Amino acid sequence: xxxxxxxxPGNNPSMLQNADIFMSDGIIFDLxxxxxINEKDNARNLVETYLLTTKxxxxxxxxxxxxxxxxxxxxxLKLLLSRKIDYILLPKTxxxxxxxxxxxxxxxxxxxxxxxxxxxxxxxxxxxVNEIDEIASHERVEGxxxxxxxxxxxLEIERTTVGNEIMYARSKVIFAAAANKIIAIxxxxxxxxxxxxxxxxxxxxxxxxxxAKSAIHPSQLETINQIFSPTKKMxxxxxxxxxxxxxxxxxxxxxxxxxxxxxxxxKAKKIIEKAKNFDLL
Amino acid sequence: xxxxxGREIPNDLKPFVSSDDYKNHKRRLISKKKRQSETVFLxxxxxxxxxxxxxxxxxxxxxxHLRNGDLVIQEVCKVIKKLDLKQLHFAPSSIFxxxxxxxxLIKNHNITNIHTNYINGDVAKIISEGHLQxxxxxxxxxxxxxxxxxxxxxxxxxxxxxPTVDKLGNGTGAIGKNACGTLGYAIPDLEYAEKxxxxxxxxxxxxxxxxxxxxxxxxxxxxxxxxxxxxxxSGTTQIxxxxxxxxxxxxxxxxxxxxxxxxxxxxxxxxxxxTSLAVVSxxxxxxKTRDIKGEFGSxxxxxxxxxxxxxxxxxxxxxVQCFDLDAVKSFHRNKNHIAMSSSKYGNPFEDDIIAxxxxxxxxxxxxxxxDFNVNVTTDIIGNLIGGSGGHADIAKGANVxxxxxxxxxxxxxxxxEKVTTITTPGEDVDILITERGxxxxxxxxxxxxxxxxxxxxxYSMKELLKKxxxxxxxPAKIKRDDKIIGHIEYRDGTVIDVLRKVHDDYIR
Numbered sequence: 108x109x110x111x112x113x114x115x116p117g118n119n120p121s122m123l124q125n126a127d128i129f130m131s132d133g134i135i136f137d138l139x140x141x142x143x144i145n146e147k148d149n150a151r152n153l154v155e156t157y158l159l160t161t162k163x164x165x166x167x168x169x170x171x172x173x174x175x176x177x178x179x180x181x182x183x184l185k186l187l188l189s190r191k192i193d194y195i196l197l198p199k200t201x202x203x204x205x206x207x208x209x210x211x212x213x214x215x216x217x218x219x220x221x222x223x224x225x226x227x228x229x230x231x232x233x234x235x236v237n238e239i240d241e242i243a244s245h246e247r248v249e250g251x252x253x254x255x256x257x258x259x260x261x262l263e264i265e266r267t268t269v270g271n272e273i274m275y276a277r278s279k280v281i282f283a284a285a286a287n288k289i290i291a292i293x294x295x296x297x298x299x300x301x302x303x304x305x306x307x308x309x310x311x312x313x314x315x316x317x318x319a320k321s322a323i324h325p326s327q328l329e330t331i332n333q334i335f336s337p338t339k340k341m342x343x344x345x346x347x348x349x350x351x352x353x354x355x356x357x358x359x360x361x362x363x364x365x366x367x368x369x370x371x372x373x374k375a376k377k378i379i380e381k382a383k384n385f386d387l388l
Numbered sequence: 389x390x391x392x393x394g395r396e397i398p399n400d401l402k403p404f405v406s407s408d409d410y411k412n413h414k415r416r417l418i419s420k421k422k423r424q425s426e427t428v429f430l431x432x433x434x435x436x437x438x439x440x441x442x443x444x445x446x447x448x449x450x451x452x453h454l455r456n457g458d459l460v461i462q463e464v465c466k467v468i469k470k471l472d473l474k475q476l477h478f479a480p481s482s483i484f485x486x487x488x489x490x491x492x493l494i495k496n497h498n499i500t501n502i503h504t505n506y507i508n509g510d511v512a513k514i515i516s517e518g519h520l521q522x523x524x525x526x527x528x529x530x531x532x533x534x535x536x537x538x539x540x541x542x543x544x545x546x547x548x549x550x551p552t553v554d555k556l557g558n559g560t561g562a563i564g565k566n567a568c569g570t571l572g573y574a575i576p577d578l579e580y581a582e583k584x585x586x587x588x589x590x591x592x593x594x595x596x597x598x599x600x601x602x603x604x605x606x607x608x609x610x611x612x613x614x615x616x617x618x619x620x621x622s623g624t625t626q627i628x629x630x631x632x633x634x635x636x637x638x639x640x641x642x643x644x645x646x647x648x649x650x651x652x653x654x655x656x657x658x659x660x661x662x663t664s665l666a667v668v669s670x671x672x673x674x675x676k677t678r679d680i681k682g683e684f685g686s687x688x689x690x691x692x693x694x695x696x697x698x699x700x701x702x703x704x705x706x707x708v709q710c711f712d713l714d715a716v717k718s719f720h721r722n723k724n725h726i727a728m729s730s731s732k733y734g735n736p737f738e739d740d741i742i743a744x745x746x747x748x749x750x751x752x753x754x755x756x757x758x759d760f761n762v763n764v765t766t767d768i769i770g771n772l773i774g775g776s777g778g779h780a781d782i783a784k785g786a787n788v789x790x791x792x793x794x795x796x797x798x799x800x801x802x803x804x805e806k807v808t809t810i811t812t813p814g815e816d817v818d819i820l821i822t823e824r825g826x827x828x829x830x831x832x833x834x835x836x837x838x839x840x841x842x843x844x845x846x847y848s849m850k851e852l853l854k855k856x857x858x859x860x861x862x863p864a865k866i867k868r869d870d871k872i873i874g875h876i877e878y879r880d881g882t883v884i885d886v887l888r889k890v891h892d893d894y895i896r
């Protein structure tokens with residue numbers, strides 16, 4: 108469960124050294140787009156050393172590998188042997204790349220006695236948007252992350268702060284994730300100096316159904332966490348609902364003049380679970 | 389002998405006892421030196437040397453308000469070189485990298501002793517390497533005022549760069565082509581030096597408002613240029629983008645809030661670094677959100693504080709030196725942007741000083757040790773890279789003194805078992821904030837109590853040191869040279885630590 112995921116370039120030692128101190132619920136160590144082709148080995152070595160030697164690691168660790176058809180994939184996946192990685196973030200996901208990674212991982216897991224590796228899939232191609240229900244239902248997949256920059260490049264359209272151009276893709280990610288009970292993660296907001304734009308973008312994504320957002324700079328985390336957390340008012344309401352539920356011990360009851368039944372109780376439970384998880388209680 | 393903070397100092401020096409010990413001593417004051425005859429107007433530095441018969445072994449003082457833009461000290465150095473005066477004692481309030489004229493004079497023994505509050509650049513390098521024949525004595529800003537008024541530092545001639553002077557010898561820094569704002573550090577020199585010369589590039593008929601009283605001025609030297617005001621910009625006007633700096637600043641603002649320090653009528657001082665500016669920005673946000681109005685901000689003033697004054701978040705600014713040109717302009721136009729002398733800022737013997745009225749201060753550190761002693765004077769090798777400035781003054785005065793710093797700087801741990809050099813005693817430092825948590829001085833049980841239910845990660849200094857060593861390993865011991873090149877005077881005039889030459893193995 109997370110609200111925010113921070114991308115850290117794998118070849119940035121000072122960011123790596125401090126990865127655990129930022130307010131991010133998870134860190135994405137990037138071996139792909141943020142790392143120049145000449146730096147791929149350095150980045151991989153640095154992330155591996157970091158994972159193997161650091162005592163205080165971030166609570167959730169995600170590794171963005173290079174595409175499955177690249178020269179680097181085999182070496183990238185060897186980082187799973189550290190047994191410190193929670194998810195692989197698969198770039199350029201489509202059903203073919205998902206098939207390839209699944210087979211590759213299965214062999215690696217069997218050979219090294221690793222537990223099943225879970226995936227977060229980057230939805231950054233039109234093909235991925237079209238295949239999204241199938242991607243989301245794959246047993247390894249636990250999250251979908253919208254990659255709006257690559258997607259809009261492919262569509263040859265401009266990214267805007269309002270974000271109408273990604274409305275369709277956003278909605279597809281949200282519905283596919285919800286239907287498969289996995290997490291929908293929003294695309295990063297790339298202008299790190301535009302605080303207002305970030306707030307708007309987060310609110311917009313949340314209102315549509317995104318559950319978390321990726322960040323490209325630690326300065327974005329406070330806003331993201333704040334917007335994707337349940338509000339104090341919501342937490343108070345949920346606590347009230349659950350307290351009343353436990354007291355009356357009935358499936359249907361009234362709280363603050365409103366009828367409460369199973370779906371509302373489930374909603375209150377979810378809010379409390381999130382609040383606990385995010386240390387908001 | 390060992391002084392009160394456990395540092396070995398030579399027996400002929402007055403040892404530091406504690407930061408409160410000044411209360412057991414009486415203030416010593418020499419008479420102020422009003423001029424005895426009409427102010428003379430001169431047009432060359434040579435004429436000043438002739439008029440005041442400047443000779444070997446005399447003490448010449450300067451202020452640093454023009455910082456890296458200062459030309460006056462450079463021009464004075466040229467004349468000394470030409471006349472080959474020897475064994476001079478220089479007392480600039482700070483020494484900046486642009487003061488390169490001093491380098492040869494030190495090497496050739498024209499300058500053999502120095503009093504200053506801060507030193508950086510080539511002059512610092514050669515002194516660290518042992519080229520100064522006599523001693524360097526590092527004061528605090530408030531301590532410099534005390535040492536001058538007490539007669540401990542007698543000044544023969546004070547050269548005061550002054551952006552505008554009138555025909556009565558009155559001076560101001562508020563206007564002129566090289567306006568630098570308030571001239572707070574020059575006031576003790578003005579009042580107590582045997583001879584005072586204002587050096588200006590803007591002579592006017594009469595000033596309605598002035599900070600330097602012509603009654604103390606023996607001569608005015610009118611030159612083409614006293615420097616370049618653009619060079620006065622200190623620190624930065626940009627908030628840090630460094631994620632570690634931002635985290636420290638954010639945590640600092642949360643801590644200030646939880647301690648209840650951001651409240652109506654509060655007062656604060658911070659440095660001019662990028663992380664300090666981020667703290668100011670977070671504090672500003674809290675003030676705006678809760679409609680809090682502070683009483684004053686003080687110190688070296690930057691644009692960030694000017695903006696808070698102008699939006700009504702602070703009633704007043706007390707300014708001993710303007711750190712940027714926005715502050716200079718504000719000082720000129722806003723009557724609530726108030727000049728203060730270095731004595732009024734931090735002299736322990738002055739009544740009602742601003743340092744003592746501060747609710748909290750945010751300071752930096754090169755090193756801090758397990759006893760909370762802070763070093764801002766040397767690096768770990770012993771090279772001079774700074775100095776107290778107002779650090780020890782406001783650390784003592786403020787109700788809560790907070791030091792902010794990343795745990796590791798360029799792969800070097802910031803926390804030490806013992807700092808290389810003590811600038812500010814640990815008894816005056818209350819909290820260290822790092823990116824991985826904070827440490828509270830065990831003497832401040834009141835602060836610990838207030839933070840008992842806080843979600844902030846609170847560690848002992850030892851635990852933070854251990855955390856640092858897990859990242860960096862334990863650093864190798866640094867070789868220390870036996871030769872003492874000077875010492876650090878605490879604000880009351882006692883010696884808190886000695887300064888040693890850098891070991892030959894580290895000199896390149």
